[in-house]
Amino acid sequence: MLSQGISMDFATGAPGWLVLDTVCSAILLVEVIVKLYVLQPRVYFCGPLGRWNVFDMALSGTAVVETVMSLAAGSGGAQSRLAMMLRGLRIARLARLAKLVRMPLLQELATIVSGFFISLRPLFWVLLTLFMVVYFMAVVLRTTLKGFTAESCPGDPDLSEDLDPEQCPFHLVQGQVYCGDVLGCMFSVFRCILGDCTTKPGQSLVMVFSDGFGLGFDLIYAFGMVVVTFGLFNIITAIFVEATLRGLKASDRQQKFTRDHQSGWMTQQLANFVELATQE
Template identity: 25%
Template sequence: MLGGMRTLMWSVCLIILPVYALCLVFRETLGSQVGHGAGYFNSVPRSFFTVFRCIIIGDFADDQGRPVFLMITESFGWAWGVFYGMLSVFMTFGLFNVIMAMFVDNVVETGKARERQARKWRLRNDAYFASKISELLSIVMQYSEPHEQCRPGSDPPSLKKLRSLKNSTDVDVFELIPDGMQITPEVFAKLRSDPQVCAIFDDLDIADDDQYSLFDTLDVDGSGTVDMHELCDGMLKLRGDACRSDIIAINYMLQALQVHVHGFNQSFLHKLQSQEDRIHQMHAVLCEGTASAAMAECARRDRSAAWSIGHA
């Protein structure tokens, strides 16, 4: 409302200023003339009102129904007709289009602001997210959970619990997820073709481009299936547009990972060098032991040979 009033005031100013300038021109040029429509410009207020009637409203007639500017053109020359035609073109196709563009821009901007406000409310409303995720999980369970254990026409107990807690505001959705339930690519394709699921994705502000490859995005461990925790956590992360904070967070995570990998690499190289030093030490010890054993064997043989020669 405030933005519309501001636009209206600027529009009035854009109309009044050129009309006032034109009324001064007509007052100084035609105000001193007599008859043939010139009397409508003999004062500034009357000249302003006449210009406003002729150019803005489109009322060209005098008190007898005769066109004012036609009489002025016939009496004072065709230059006034050309001047009036240029003014009409300027006001109609120039100034009025500018004013219309201001109103259209204000309406569009107001609509965008309301949409941003509504999206911000949806993104910050945990109860709304829990409600939509509960609806999504109930549909997933209809496609995935075997119904043989239930009586015909009845729903599984977990599905009944989800539906009963659909509008609850103090429920942790992750506590309602059945253990071991997996979504296969075939089941997910059926979900993507369900209009109700597509409507839930739109309500959660999941972009259309992200929905086409959503299964591959949610399958973070590459197992070929998506469990319920991956589904809910992925829906939470994919909501809304990509923000600068997301990119900065990824950058910080990569920097931390780089530091961790660098430290692990240095530790691994240090331990590898220690192992190589130990291997060299063990090799040297083994070589020394082998040499000592060989020298002892040679000495024993020499003593045996000397003993044999002595007895001979």
């Protein structure tokens, strides 16, 4: 993995990187073959670590395929067509780092990874809720600005000095630029929620709309930001924390049950072995 990152910035395309990739792929392939020989296929695929072994075999096969494609790649169009596929296969090697979460020294890392996957279902509903809020606010803005068109306004729409304040009010022109359609307005609203509510030259859209629409916009904007920032975001945070803690507790109980079951199984096997040895 270290060589992969270095090869992207230094001596890109040098033959030495291909040789190193070939050696690494050979090591991965030998590892799979040795495990299959030592553990036997039944234990390798169906044992306690069967899923991890299948995962390793898939990644090793991916590395071998990538190396073969790199060696077989020619020049010109064929090489350029294979470039995207090779990059995708290299990214798949990152998944091999998932094995590290089984190490006792990386228990905290395993907790973080488990918490992320546990929170995926709440994350879906959070995304849906945010989408609905952003969509509603974008529709309101589009309805407010729908009666004005900036096509007849000459000059740079981001510079108030180039516009006629009577025929082309600056705040309405900016509204058409950044809320000219629903999707564009949704993106602008999302940027404002995250704090990046600026125009291309760096002006604040909030202040532009405040100067143009007056106190009404100020009250609506302040109320909306309080509801979203202090209400919705706090609820989302609480849901994530609760779902993650609940999932981690369930995972800990499952792991404890598995350890107790394995301990009992080993004790029973030792007892059977001692009994057989005594009878002999």
